[in-house]
């Protein structure tokens with residue numbers, strides 16, 4: 001999903017922020033105390049002018065300087081009370097906001113784990129990364145500071161207005177009328193700023209995707225000398241983001257200017273009016289001082305509205321972006337009433353299976369278009385077909401990386417959709433051509449699918465079968481941390497480790513999507529020999545791109561135009577199927593070419 005993807009319909013700020021309520025709710029009492037403390041601090045700040053009025057109209061006007069000390073002490077006490085309230089606010093709010101952020105981040109990560117592969121096919125990694133890191137950080141800061149200050153400042157303004165009216169309703173009214181246009185200005189600001197805030201967050205996600213992709217593909221970029229080209233693309237994206245940030249800053253600056261200018265204008269008008277009222281003896285000097293002391297207290301809350309309003313909009317937009325992921329449909333999930341297979345035998349059946357990707361055009365035929373195939377327990381079935389015939393796609397269906405769009409995949413006669421995903425994936429393990437490893441130790445990588453964290457015998461056995469004993473020569477043996485995605489290993493080494501991982505899962509069914517493609521022919525033969533011993537008890541479906549892999553199999557299934565065209569032993573198919581002979585001869589041709597290169 002890119003920045004051009006349709007963002008969720010724009011809600012109001014409050015309803016967007018309310019999307020985080022399930023995570024905020026447990027902490028509301030504490031945050032409420034925090035808000036009360038902040039309000040306490042503000043009220044204390046508002047009381048100080050009142051004390052000053054009494055001081056000015058009383059002891060100072062009457063010429064009693066000895067009474068100034070108690071007033072001074074009172075103001076000092078009020079100052080201390082204000083500081084304590086501010087401390088309490090921080091204490092009450094900081095912990096919850098970090099807890100909320102952590103809970104939301106964990107929920108997001110858990111959701112990403114649950115979401116089907118087709119979701120990840122559609123969404124850019126940077127968009128997910130920026131939501132998990134940047135948006136949630138923004139929400140935390142808003143909850144810890146913005147939300148409380150916004151509420152308190154609004155309350156301060158309302159209470160302060162009341163106090164201004166108390167000192168002089170005429171001055172209060174003048175103050176209110178002159179400041180009223182702020183409402184219209186902030187309304188316009190919200191409309192402009194919302195779009196820019198969302199755009200900037202999406203562009204940040206796009207930028208993160210670009211960084212991620214270029215780091216991931218750094219070898220390709222370097223090998224093809226495309227670094228400068230990638231940099232040019234990145235620079236364009238970065239300057240798009242910069243432009244959006246400048247637009248935001250302009251909106252922000254315009255609002256702040258109005259929020260400074262309008263209250264100052266109102267002070268000037270109120271000053272003239274106030275002096276005149278004092279001359280008319282409608283107001284005392286003390287009341288006028290108190291009015292202005294109160295109005296000064298309101299200066300910061302009014303000015304800060306611009307910044308806090310922008311902050312709220314950004315947090316609201318971040319909250320919408322978070323929910324867009326959280327609300328994504330989980331199309332592949334556990335059944336309501338799951339069946340279980342206590343002792344799987346490993347009979348795998350594709351029964352009239354159809355599948356098409358979400359982005360397939362309506363006129364296109366199904367990519368898997370009525371495939372039927374039975375693999376009996378302990379059998380090794382090779383799957384071959386011309387490139388693009390749908391072999392990889394078919395192998396993704398048994399473990400429900402994608403769900404069939406019609407038909408059934410059955411394990412021991414049970415529809416795979418009737419098992420929990422956890423159980424299904426303990427029965428069926430996969431190894432892919434593109435071997436993905438994690439930045440963890442060799443042991444952790446091998447045991448990833450085994451359900452055990454510590455099983456040295458199993459690790460050793462699996463490594464032997466996958467001909468991956470090279471790991472013992474790594475600097476720290478099995479405890480060596482593998483670089484990100486196994487980048488520190490060769491392609492063939494990575495594939496062998498991924499194969500060891502699939503073997504260590506000790507599944508009833510092993511699905512191997514051409515996991516030996518990066519191996520030299522000799523190593524492949526050794527792995528195949530070792531696999532034969534394992535596969536004797538395991539049902540296996542192996543996508544084959546080399547004739548030697550086909551010979552490992554008990555039978556071969558030929559895939560053609562989305563169907564299983566023929567099934568038989570290698571020699572049977574060679575004898576009776578012209579298309580099979582064509583596919584095999586192209587595989588032989590490819591293998592010859594590859595050998596020529598080696």
Ligand SMILES: Nc1ncnc2c1ncn2[C@@H]1O[C@H](COP(=O)(O)OP(=O)(O)OP(=O)(O)O)[C@@H](O)[C@H]1O
Pocket residue numbers: 121357358359367385386387388389390391392393394
């Ligand atoms: N995630 C996806 N979303 C949309 N289309 C896809 C996706 N993955 C594969 N395809 C399309 O499905 C078709 C079949 O791909 P698939 O990888 O299953 O074929 P294959 O027989 O394994 O090919 P090869 O032998 O080259 O590995 C291709 O045309 C491909 O473009």
